[in-house]
Each structure stands twice: as C-alpha cells, then as structure tokens.
Amino acid sequence: xxxxxxxxxxxxxxDSSNCLYVAATPTGTVHLRESDAPDTVLTTxxxxxxxxxxxxxxxxxxxx
Numbered sequence: 329x330x331x332x333x334x335x336x337x338x339x340x341x342x343d344s345s346n347c348l349y350v351a352a353t354p355t356g357t358v359h360l361r362e363s364d365a366p367d368t369v370l371t372t373x374x375x376x377x378x379x380x381x382x383x384x385x386x387x388x389x390x391x392x
Contacts, residue, residue, distance in 0.1 A: 333359055 341347035
C-alpha cells in the first residue's frame, strides 16, 4: 500500500521559486524535496532530521 504524501512548503522559503517541501508519514518517516527537483526526494526519520538541522546550525555558528 502506498501512502499519499501531503507536502508542506517551509515557512523559510517565502515567495521564492527555490522552495523546500516536507511531508511526514504516520510511521515517522520524513520526506524532503525541492521545488526545482520535485522527483528527487530525501527520506529520513525525525531524529535524523533533527541531527541534520542541529549540525547545520552549529556549522552556521562556526562560520559566523
């Protein structure tokens, strides 16, 4: 059985054409895609996504 994903645009994307979309399944799988490549989907878990975001924020602080 295939789950229909309900994509939501990131609030950080604003009105630009380069938007990030996220969808989650009831089992906790998180899917990410960009508006310019909607057929390419990155799949992770909630903890995996949190680790990615934390790492990116830490890198941003290090680069500041």
